[in-house]
Amino acid sequence: MLPEISTHHLTNRNENEWLTCADINNRKEIVCGTDQGIIYQTQPLSSLNENNSKYIELRGHTKLISDICYYDPNESYILSCSADNDIRLWRSFSSHCITIYRSHLSPVWCLSVHSKSDRFASGSMDRTVRLWTSERLNILRTFIYHTDDINTLSFHPNGKYLASGSNDGLIILWSLDQAQPARIFKSSSNIEQLTFTSDGNHLISINYNSEQKSDRINLWDIRSANEICLIENIPSRRRLLKSCQIENTTKYVTGFNQTLLFFDINNQKENLKYFSSKLSHTSSKRLIHISSNESNKAIMTTIRQRRKPIIPIEIVRELDAFVKVENDFKQPTNTGGTISIITIIVVICLSIIHIATFQTNTLRYDYDVDWDHDSKLKINVDMTIAMGCSVIGSDVLDITNTNPMESGKLNEEDTWFELSPQQKLAFNRLQLGYQMLREQYHAIHDLLWLNGHTLEQLPEREVKLNRPHDACRLHGTLEVNKLAGNFHIILGKAFSFMGAHAHISPMGTQNTALNFSHRIDHLSFGLPTPGLIQPLNGDLKIANTSSQIFQYFLEVVPTAVQTSYADVETYQYAVTEKTRNVNHVSGSHGIPGIFIRYEISPLKIAVKEVHRSYLLLLVEIAGIFGGVYATSGMIHSLISVIYDATFKQCATNIPLLTDIKRKSINDDNTSTVAIGITPDSSSVM
Helix, strand or coil, X not given: CCCCEEEEEEEECCCCCCEEEEEECCCCCEEEEECCCEEEEECCHHHCCCCCCCEEEEECCCCCEEEEEECCCCCCEEEEEECXXXXXXXXXXXXEEEEEEECCCCCEEEEEECCCCCEEEEEECCCEEEEXXXXXXXXXXXXXXXXXXXXXXXXXXXXXXXXXXXXXCEEEEEECCCCEEEEEEECCCEEXXXXXXXXXXXXXXXXXXXXXXXXXXXXXXXXXXCEEEEEEEECCCCCCCCCEECCCCCEEEEEECCEEEEEECCCHHHHHCCEEEECCCCCCCEEEEEEECCCCCEEEEEEEECCCCCCHHHHHHHCCCCCCCCHHHCCCCHHHHHHHHHHHHHHHHHHHHHHHCCCCEEEEEEEEECCCCCCEEEEEEEEEECCCCCCEEEEEEECCCCCHHHHCCCEEEEECCCCCHHHHHHHHHHHHHHHHHHHHHHHHXXXXXXXXXXXXCCCCCCCCCCCCCCEEEEEEEEEEECCCEEXXXXXXXXXXXXXXXXXXXXXXXXXXXXXXXXXXXXXXEECCCCCCCCCCCCEEECCCCCCEXXXXXXXXXXXXXXXXXCEEEEEEEEEEEEEXXXXXXXXXXXXXXXXXXXXXXXXXXXXXXXXXXXHHHHHHHHHHHHHHHHHHHHHHHHHHHHHHHHHHHHHHHHHHHHHCCCCCCCCCCCCEXXXXXXXXXXXXX
C-alpha cells in the first residue's frame, strides 16, 4: 500500500533562472537555490496564495547553488554550498548570512548535516571531504582518498561514521574520530546518491552508468561489504534523487523527472517489477528533492519552472566572464578605500616610469655556426712596452706555422713609458671607464650597442722629456688566417729561415735586465664597431722581476652587427690573464715576454636592432594595471580574512550557539516529501 502523496506547487516567473536544489522543513517552508546563486525561501505553504505568494531572497553566493538544507532541528538556520567554493550559514527569513566557511579549492557539490549534533560535512570538486562545526570557521577534519569529484555524503545514524560517494566509483565509510577509511566499497560506475538504512547496517547507493546512460540502485552490507543490485537500467539519465524511507517499513522512494519510484530492500523479486507513479500535476517537469518530514503520510512538493527559451542574446550573456555585481550588494570599507588609493598611486608611478624608460628600439641576438673559414682575421694593436725597440720584437704565429712575415709588421716607435699630464688624465679615465663597463657589461650592453658608445682614445704626447727614450710603442694591424694563433713580444727581432721561426737579439742584450712592463691602449679584432667593448683596453701591467711572463688567453667570437651605427662583420673576445716568473730550479720554464694566445669560436653571434611597436607599450602598461590590481586584491582579501577571523567569529557565534541546541529526532517519523521543477515557469513562488 502506497503512502498518501500531497503536492505543493510554486511558481517562478523569472525566465533567466533555473532551480538546482531544494529542501523543505516540518512547517512546510521551502528553501531552494538557483543557477544564478540566489536562494529563495517561502513562508509556510498553508498560508500561501497561489496568485500572490510571498518569499524572501538570500543573496551572497556568486555562482550556482549546488546543495541546500535546513541546518538545525528548530529550522532556524539554512546551510548552502555553491560553485563559488563557499559554504554559507543563513538565518531563516532574515536574508542575513551569519558565517562563511572557506576551505575548499574548487566548487562544493554536496552537504550533509548530522541530525543529533552541530556537525556537517561538505564534498567538493577538489576531491576532498571536510568536516565542519558551527562553532568555528576552520575545518575539524579533512578526508582525502577519492580521485574524482565528490557527489554525495551521508552520516551514519550513530554519528560516528560518514559515507562519501564519488565519480571514481568508490564509496568510502570514514571514521570521524580517526579521520581514516573504515570501509571502502568499489563500484564500476559513478556514485550519485547515498542513504543509510534506519538501523545503520546497510547503505543504499544510486549509481550512474555513463556507457548505458542509465541508473541502478544497489544495497551494500556494511559488515560484509557485499553488493546487491535492487534495480538496474533505470532511464533517469543521472537525475535519480536521494532515496527516503517510507514510514517504519523497509520500503523506500526516489524519483526523477515526473516519476516517483518505490522499492523494497528486503524483497528483490518485487523490485524486478518496481512500482512507479507519474505526478498528477500536468505542469511538473523534474523532481529535485525528496525528504521525510511528517508521520503517517507523504507530501510531495513540486516547484514549477518554465524551460528557458533559446535566445541568442541569452546564450551570449551566459558566456559573460565579467559578471556584474549590483551596487546594493557592494559593501565599501575603510581598508578597501585605503588600498584603492595606494593602488592608484602605485599604478600611476609605475606607468610613468615605464613610459619614460620605454625604448622604441631593442636588440635581438641570434646564434649560428660560423661557416666562413677562408676570410682573414685583422688584429689591431696599440701598446707600449718599457724596453727599447732595438731589443724586442713582435710577430704572430698560427697553428699552421705560416711564415709570420706574411702577416705584416707593426710600426715601432721609440717613446717614454711615463705619460704626459694630459695622457695620464685620459688614461685614468680610460681605465676607470673600461673597468666599469667590464663589471656592468651584462646590465648595460644593450644600451652600448644602441647608443654606439665609444671611449676616448689616448691623445698624442704634448710634452717631450729631456731624457733618452725608455720604451717602445708597437701599433698597427696584422692580417692573419682565421685560425688559432699566438701573438707574442719577446727579446730579439723575429725572422724566418727555411720554415723555421726564431728571434735574434743584438750582442750584449742577453745580460740586460728585462722589463716587460706594458700598457695596452688598444687591442681588438676585425673592424672597429661603435658600442663594442674591448676588455684589454686600458690594461696596465708592471713587471716585478726581469724574468716575468705575461700571458693572455683570448676566446674570439665572430659577430655580425646590424644597428643604426654600424653594419659590419667584426669580432668580440673574452680574456683570461695569467702572470708567472720563470724559475728553472722550481720547474717553471719559459721565455720572459708578453704572449697573447687566441682561439676562434665556431659559433657566430648576430646582433640586430629591431623596432618595438607602441602597441607593446600599451600591453605592458595594461600588465602593470592588472598585476597591481590583482596584488592589491589579494592583500585586501588577506586583511579581510584576518579581520573576520579575529573580530567577527566570536560576535557571530554567540546567538548561533544559543539558538542551536541539538535535539534528538525520532527516526521513525519517515513520511516522504518531494520537491520538483516544472517546464511552465516561475519566479519563485
